[in-house]
Amino acid sequence: MGGLTVRAMLLRMINGASLQVREPATSVAPVNAIRRVPTWALQWSAAAGTLAIVEVLSRSGVLTEHIPPPTAVIGALADAVSNLAVWSRIADTMMSWAGGLLIAITVGVPTGMLIGSSQRVYGSLRLVIEFLRPIPPIAVLPLAVLLYGSGIQMKIYLVAFSAFWIVLFQTLYGVRDVDPVARDTVRAYGLKRSDQFRRVVLPSAAFYIATGLRLAAAVGLIVTIATELIVGSSGIGYAINQERFAGNAAAMYALVVIAGLIGVAVGAGLRVLERRVLHWHSAHRKGENS
Amino acid sequence: MLEVQHLSKTYGSGEAAVRVVDDLTFTVKEGEFVCIVGPSGCGKTTLLKMISGLMPATSGEASFDGELIAGVPETLALVFQEYTRSLLPWLTVSENIALPIKKKHKREDCERLTREALHAVGLDSFSDHYPWQLSGGMQQRVAIARALAYHPKVLLMDEPFASVDAQTRSDLEDLMLGLRAQFGITVVLVTHDIDESVYLADRVVVLGPSPTRVVEIVDINLPQPRDQITTKELHEFANLRGHVMRLIKQRVDSRNGAATLS
Numbered sequence: 001m002g003g004l005t006v007r008a009m010l011l012r013m014i015n016g017a018s019l020q021v022r023e024p025a026t027s028v029a030p031v032n033a034i035r036r037v038p039t040w041a042l043q044w045s046a047a048a049g050t051l052a053i054v055e056v057l058s059r060s061g062v063l064t065e066h067i068p069p070p071t072a073v074i075g076a077l078a079d080a081v082s083n084l085a086v087w088s089r090i091a092d093t094m095m096s097w098a099g100g101l102l103i104a105i106t107v108g109v110p111t112g113m114l115i116g117s118s119q120r121v122y123g124s125l126r127l128v129i130e131f132l133r134p135i136p137p138i139a140v141l142p143l144a145v146l147l148y149g150s151g152i153q154m155k156i157y158l159v160a161f162s163a164f165w166i167v168l169f170q171t172l173y174g175v176r177d178v179d180p181v182a183r184d185t186v187r188a189y190g191l192k193r194s195d196q197f198r199r200v201v202l203p204s205a206a207f208y209i210a211t212g213l214r215l216a217a218a219v220g221l222i223v224t225i226a227t228e229l230i231v232g233s234s235g236i237g238y239a240i241n242q243e244r245f246a247g248n249a250a251a252m253y254a255l256v257v258i259a260g261l262i263g264v265a266v267g268a269g270l271r272v273l274e275r276r277v278l279h280w281h282s283a284h285r286k287g288e289n290s
Numbered sequence: 291m292l293e294v295q296h297l298s299k300t301y302g303s304g305e306a307a308v309r310v311v312d313d314l315t316f317t318v319k320e321g322e323f324v325c326i327v328g329p330s331g332c333g334k335t336t337l338l339k340m341i342s343g344l345m346p347a348t349s350g351e352a353s354f355d356g357e358l359i360a361g362v363p364e365t366l367a368l369v370f371q372e373y374t375r376s377l378l379p380w381l382t383v384s385e386n387i388a389l390p391i392k393k394k395h396k397r398e399d400c401e402r403l404t405r406e407a408l409h410a411v412g413l414d415s416f417s418d419h420y421p422w423q424l425s426g427g428m429q430q431r432v433a434i435a436r437a438l439a440y441h442p443k444v445l446l447m448d449e450p451f452a453s454v455d456a457q458t459r460s461d462l463e464d465l466m467l468g469l470r471a472q473f474g475i476t477v478v479l480v481t482h483d484i485d486e487s488v489y490l491a492d493r494v495v496v497l498g499p500s501p502t503r504v505v506e507i508v509d510i511n512l513p514q515p516r517d518q519i520t521t522k523e524l525h526e527f528a529n530l531r532g533h534v535m536r537l538i539k540q541r542v543d544s545r546n547g548a549a550t551l552s
């Protein structure tokens with residue numbers, strides 16, 4: 001049955017709407033057939049359809065020359081992937097992004113735990129944190145350039161700055177959201193404070209921290225590429241600018257696609273990791289008794 | 291062994307102060323099964339938290355074997371109503387049971403205690419499951435096993451069967467009676483269910499509405515072992531049940547009456 005559905009879906013993709021027009025007699029059947037098509041198939045056909053429309057509009061000259069046809073972008077993408085220089089740009093971006101994230105986590109998680117585990121410390125620092133947090137990372141860019149020049153250090157600093165607040169707040173919330181019944185239970189059983197922390201607070205906060213990690217990773221990538229675009233430090237963002245100056249719209253979009261793919265891959269990777277580590281969490285449970 | 295004397299608790303201070311527990315005095319003897327029953331919102335949970343050392347009393351004292359309870363005593367085990375929240379979802383059944391005793395015993399002893407406790411509650415084959423893979427009644431059994439493995443002198447239970455269905459509830463009640471007969475543990479069980487308190491207890495401490503005082507301590511001289519059908523058919527059971535119910539109803543009515551008048 002699955003095979004049939006996929007075949008029906010493929011037919012529909014090839015023939016488009018005409019298939020339905022040609023079958024007015026069995027009007028009920030195609031509707032049911034569409035319902036039987038799995039969601040992922042519909043999603044992919046929607047994506048393919050969108051690309052096809054852009055292709056047609058671009059080739060027919062309706063769009064400006066700055067928007068190349070997708071097939072040209074795919075071609076440029078193939079060129080880019082086989083180009084060692086492009087890989088070195090990707091490596092530059094990834095390194096500053098990963099470095100910044102690593103700093104944000106190693107500083108943000110312990111800081112969040114420290115602040116979050118004491119009501120008094122949290123209360124007194126709240127004002128400072130609430131003031132510093134909403135500062136857009138890009139606004140600190142001039143300071144970062146002053147401090148670290150325009151190299152990788154500066155990018156790492158900015159990524160760390162932007163990711164830090166996200167990780168800090170998620171950790172704070174996680175530590176403060178430990179179930180009071182669970183807390184009372186281990187207290188009543190006389191677990192030492194250090195064991196309470198390791199056995200209850202840390203695992204409780206893990207889900208929040210994981211969410212913070214995913215958010216921070218996404219924001220970190222944005223900040224990295226934005227910084228490269230603005231300051232011109234080596235990386236995908238800089239390469240995009242170069243292609244723009246050279247007037248290679250297709251090559252430029254190929255790099256944009258690469259940046260997007262990196263984001264998707266990192267997000268998916270983190271989600272897989274999370275599902276593995278936090279398999280017990282209600283969001284990932286298998287075989288739960290309801 | 292457990293003595294509660296003039297225990298009281300007031301939340302807040304000044305104008306906003308709310309006196310929840312007014313004056314409680316009662317004792318629990320070794321090996322006894324005592325149920326504390328009272329109308330809802332009468333501060334039963336507050337009482338248990340004070341006895342278990344989780345919350346300081348405003349005045350009065352609770353002592354255990356002659357020693358004042360200041361912090362959390364090592365010899366008490368707690369079973370909460372909310373088993374889903376009191377069992378840690380990231381630990382398996384046996385890990386949950388072993389957690390409180392890990393630092394106190396050698397590894398083999400810890401494993402043996404865990405196995406024995408699981409056997410006592412009839413969950414031998416579920417040690418590697420996660421709590422959330424089990425039914426509500428089974429989860430509460432795990433929480434009871436965790437308390438048993440701890441080998442407490444007193445087992446405190448806070449509305450332990452209030453979140454399970456009626457059938458499971460009577461199963462768990464009988465499980466508790468069986469464990470008590472088997473191990474001779476001292477149990478203090480807080481409940482709002484009058485039938486349950488009379489069925490389980492050797493003595494029932496009846497509490498009035500908040501601010502709580504002890505209304506009466508009722509001796510339950512029903513024959514042992516108890517049975518869900520024959521015990522509850524006894525004339526004596528109906529009398530005791532009626533007596534406790536009347537005690538609570540009178541207090542609640544008189545307080546509500548006073549409230550309407552004032």
